[in-house]
Amino acid sequence: MANAGFAAVFRELADYLELKGENPFKIRAYRRAADTLESLSEDAAQLAREGQLKNIQGIGTAIEEKTLEIADSGTLKALEDLRAEYPPGVMDMTKVPGIGPKTASLIFRELGVAGIDQLEEAARSGKLRTLPGMGQKSEENILRAMEKLKEEDMARIPLAIADRLSASLIDFISSHTEVSEIAAAGSVRRRKETCGDVDIVLGIEDSSGIPDLIRSWSGFLGTCFSDEDRVTFTAEGDVEIDVSIVRPEEFPFALLATTGSKLHYAGLKSVARKLGLRLSGDGLFYETGKKQGAISEADIYEALGMEYIPPELREMTGEIDAALERRLPRLLVAGDILGDLHMHTNWSDGRESPESMVEAAKALGYEYIAITDHSKSLKVARGLSETKHMKQLEALGRLRDRFAGIHVLSGIELKILKDGSLDYPDSILSHFDIVVASVHSAFGQPEGVMTGRIVKAIQSGSVDIIAHPTGRVLGRRLGYDVNMDTVIQEAVRHNVALEINAYPERLDLDSTWARKAKEAGACIVINTDAHNVNELRFMSYGLDVARRAWLEQPHVINTWHLSKLQDWLKRRRMRA
DNA sequence: GCCGTTTTCGGCCCGACTGTTTTCAGTCG
Numbered sequence: 001m002a003n004a005g006f007a008a009v010f011r012e013l014a015d016y017l018e019l020k021g022e023n024p025f026k027i028r029a030y031r032r033a034a035d036t037l038e039s040l041s042e043d044a045a046q047l048a049r050e051g052q053l054k055n056i057q058g059i060g061t062a063i064e065e066k067t068l069e070i071a072d073s074g075t076l077k078a079l080e081d082l083r084a085e086y087p088p089g090v091m092d093m094t095k096v097p098g099i100g101p102k103t104a105s106l107i108f109r110e111l112g113v114a115g116i117d118q119l120e121e122a123a124r125s126g127k128l129r130t131l132p133g134m135g136q137k138s139e140e141n142i143l144r145a146m147e148k149l150k151e152e153d154m155a156r157i158p159l160a161i162a163d164r165l166s167a168s169l170i171d172f173i174s175s176h177t178e179v180s181e182i183a184a185a186g187s188v189r190r191r192k193e194t195c196g197d198v199d200i201v202l203g204i205e206d207s208s209g210i211p212d213l214i215r216s217w218s219g220f221l222g223t224c225f226s227d228e229d230r231v232t233f234t235a236e237g238d239v240e241i242d243v244s245i246v247r248p249e250e251f252p253f254a255l256l257a258t259t260g261s262k263l264h265y266a267g268l269k270s271v272a273r274k275l276g277l278r279l280s281g282d283g284l285f286y287e288t289g290k291k292q293g294a295i296s297e298a299d300i301y302e303a304l305g306m307e308y309i310p311p312e313l314r315e316m317t318g319e320i321d322a323a324l325e326r327r328l329p330r331l332l333v334a335g336d337i338l339g340d341l342h343m344h345t346n347w348s349d350g351r352e353s354p355e356s357m358v359e360a361a362k363a364l365g366y367e368y369i370a371i372t373d374h375s376k377s378l379k380v381a382r383g384l385s386e387t388k389h390m391k392q393l394e395a396l397g398r399l400r401d402r403f404a405g406i407h408v409l410s411g412i413e414l415k416i417l418k419d420g421s422l423d424y425p426d427s428i429l430s431h432f433d434i435v436v437a438s439v440h441s442a443f444g445q446p447e448g449v450m451t452g453r454i455v456k457a458i459q460s461g462s463v464d465i466i467a468h469p470t471g472r473v474l475g476r477r478l479g480y481d482v483n484m485d486t487v488i489q490e491a492v493r494h495n496v497a498l499e500i501n502a503y504p505e506r507l508d509l510d511s512t513w514a515r516k517a518k519e520a521g522a523c524i525v526i527n528t529d530a531h532n533v534n535e536l537r538f539m540s541y542g543l544d545v546a547r548r549a550w551l552e553q554p555h556v557i558n559t560w561h562l563s564k565l566q567d568w569l570k571r572r573r574m575r576a
Numbered sequence: 577g578c579c580g581t582t583t584t585c586g587g588c589c590c591g592a593c594t595g596t597t598t599t600c601a602g603t604c605g
Contacts, residue, residue, distance in 0.1 A: 029577035
């Protein structure tokens with residue numbers, strides 16, 4: 001089992017122990033261990049066998065033994081017992097904002113309610129208010145929260161998870177059989193922030209062994225459907241995977257069709273029709289029935305008289321006309337990113353020292369980074385006091401002298417307080433090279449209040465970047481109620497950059513808002529919000545969003561060289 | 577469950593907010 005698999009088991013165990021009301025520190029220990037295992041470069045099972053795993057910070061004998069048990073049996077007895085005790089629907093109820101583990105388990109114990117639908121029924125029929133500690137108001141809040149959940153499809157899986165599954169399956173298939181070509185398609189390939197399922201296209205001469213091969217993959221749960229040109233099945237985490245099997249010469253056509261989006265593909269078909277051609281999943285045909293060959297997708301776009309359209313743009317939002325007129329944007333690539341302006345260290349809630357973060361960023365080839373630990377009021381993240389922050393400034397100064405080839409900006413992630421005022425006065429903030437501000441409390445404010453609060457921070461003149469502007473967390477929390485059009489407008493007016501937060505559970509701004517922000521003339525920054533050195537690699541997910549948003553190099557301030565970035569920061573300060 | 581040690585158990589990241597109570601438990605960040 002891969003390290004991510006062990007991590008998933010310990011996370012699930014922690015979730016169940018929370019339902020049971022176990023010691024919170026034990027629960028935290030499992031979650032910390034899961035994080036550690038996931039970012040471990042060595043094989044956890046091997047280390048456990050050698051008795052070395054427990055030497056890692058945060059992992060002791062108990063977790064080493066459990067890791068061995070998982071490696072040997074594929075599961076954990078303790079977890080299986082808990083799964084038998086609670087139906088799966090109980091955990092689902094904790095997705096509803098306002099319902100935590102205690103309430104979910106109370107509702108299950110007292111009312112036998114185990115699932116979102118039953119929960120809604122219980123709330124509507126006034127049963128919830130009969131429970132101790134719950135009244136009419138709780139019932140109304142729960143119903144309102146469920147309405148909001150329905151607006152957004154919370155069942156969709158974050159891209160990072162879909163990515164891991166599809167990469168793992170592709171690796172498995174291509175290392176166990178002779179394939180001509182294999183690739184992820186669908187929303188994974190379009191790099192959509194969340195995916196409904198995982199699509200894979202496989203080009204192969206002889207497909208007879210494929211269904212059996214897939215059944216032997218470690219992530220396989222059960223088959224839904226299988227014949228010679230398609231296998232549909234569920235994989236770990238209840239994710240549906242759809243493998244299309246085609247002959248090698250059909251591969252580019254099938255890949256194009258399966259990548260979609262549906263609307264984009266329909267648009268391509270209509271372009272083909274105007275040229276007297278017919279485009280389908282197995283080829284491009286002349287009216288005479290004669291087939292036009294293609295060895296790649298690029299050939300097909302060429303045959304249709306247009307530029308190659310990168311998968312990220314295939315959403316039918318103007319890309320076809322732009323490609324016909326050969327005016328597609330030059331999308332960002334990894335090499336365009338010259339720095340990362342939002343990350344944490346062990347001074348607040350990060351795991352590693354500023355030195356380690358700088359070293360890792362240097363290894364990524366960055367020209368500069370900003371260390372941005374939390375300000376004092378964010379106690380849960382061990383926010384720094386003013387005094388401590390001043391000490392960190394001195395430490396960063398010494399660090400700057402020690403590292404050649406990468407510039408360390410002193411920054412801060414500043415909490416925007418409930419009323420829109422800032423956690424520190426300007427007399428303190430003026431000491432920092434860069435100020436990243438964000439909302440971390442009072443998420444339930446009405447739209448007008450929340451918008452005014454963020455706008456006030458933008459207008460303060462002390463803030464350079466608004467981080468994760470909508471506050472959403474994928475699969476867990478919708479964004480707060482905020483008028484983003486107003487925020488964008490004010491950000492443009494005051495020359496404050498809006499962040500694309502690359503953390504896989506955030507991806508905030510999303511691509512739709514990022515594109516609107518760009519079109520309004522806003523500056524954008526792509527940051528990882530990394531809490532350890534591995535998370536600096538999340539930048540690629542931020543790039544995906546930026547590409548989907550049609551962003552180009554001039555729009556994104558961390559593609560600028562240091563001198564230009566510093567000029568921008570200086571000009572902002574002078575105006576304030 | 578892990579850690580650190582002042583070697584064998586106590587501390588581990590805290591505080592605001594809400595809705596229910598009538599002094600607090602649960603949720604959230």
